[in-house]
Amino acid sequence: MSALIQPQSELSSHSLDNLADNLADKGFMVIPDLLPMGIAEALLLEVTEYNSQQFQQAGIGREQQQQQNQFVRTDEIRWLNGQSNAQQAFLATMEQLRLGLNRRLFMGLFDYECHFAHYGPGNFYKKHLDAFKGRTNRILSTVLYLNPGWTSEDGGELLMYEKRSKEAFLKITPLFGQMVVFLSERFPHEVLAAKRDRYSIAGWFRVNTSIGGAIDPAR
Ligand SMILES: O=C(O)CCC(=O)C(=O)O
Numbered sequence: 342m343s344a345l346i347q348p349q350s351e352l353s354s355h356s357l358d359n360l361a362d363n364l365a366d367k368g369f370m371v372i373p374d375l376l377p378m379g380i381a382e383a384l385l386l387e388v389t390e391y392n393s394q395q396f397q398q399a400g401i402g403r404e405q406q407q408q409q410n411q412f413v414r415t416d417e418i419r420w421l422n423g424q425s426n427a428q429q430a431f432l433a434t435m436e437q438l439r440l441g442l443n444r445r446l447f448m449g450l451f452d453y454e455c456h457f458a459h460y461g462p463g464n465f466y467k468k469h470l471d472a473f474k475g476r477t478n479r480i481l482s483t484v485l486y487l488n489p490g491w492t493s494e495d496g497g498e499l500l501m502y503e504k505r506s507k508e509a510f511l512k513i514t515p516l517f518g519q520m521v522v523f524l525s526e527r528f529p530h531e532v533l534a535a536k537r538d539r540y541s542i543a544g545w546f547r548v549n550t551s552i553g554g555a556i557d558p559a560r
């Protein structure tokens with residue numbers, strides 16, 4: 342698998358400027374190809390090799406409040422921990438993104454947590470916010486899509502909403518290598534039911550709300 346991975350690529354300052362401008366102006370951006378193809382291909386190979394025991398049923402809420410809710414979401418997830426070269430390359434790219442955004446927008450992004458997600462046929466994630474004002478440390482959401490040859494027939498689009506609006510303002514097809522980045526508190530969003538297996542890495546840049554030395558909250 343490591344043979345597929347190209348040497349660590351530097352994100353250009355142009356692409357970081359562009360992302361920072363879009364986040365400042367609109368609060369989101371869709372990036373067609375943030376990562377080198379080889380890294381995205383290795384991540385796809387890795388995620389498709391996991392069996393259902395190696396995924397966990399996705400929940401909603403955090404820690405004690407964590408609960409499985411089949412009405413809200415039916416995907417399965419697996420947290421990244423840097424256990425493969427592909428994961429390390431991805432996490433290194435996201436670290437460049439974190440530092441680049443902090444430098445440009447003074448966002449104070451402290452760390453990044455992310456998981457693979459697998460939506461089998463019929464799986465969905467109903468309209469939700471990744472963060473509620475004042476109650477979370479998730480600031481910026483990212484989703485990287487790992488679906489070669491995805492077409493509009495396959496469903497599984499991400500719908501993005503403005504708050505208090507019933508009509509989505511953007512419909513994102515989960516195309517291979519594409520990443521969407523958006524402000525976690527600002528945009529309710531949902532994943533429509535997919536008609537075939539849909540793979541992604543969803544992640545969140547967080548600020549540090551630690552009290553008394555403990556990082557709060559734990560995952
Ligand atoms: O996969 C997507 O398009 C979005 C996933 C999502 O909203 C989430 O995991 O919070």
Ligand SMILES: [Fe+2]
Nearest residue numbers: 469470471530
């Ligand atoms: Fe979400």
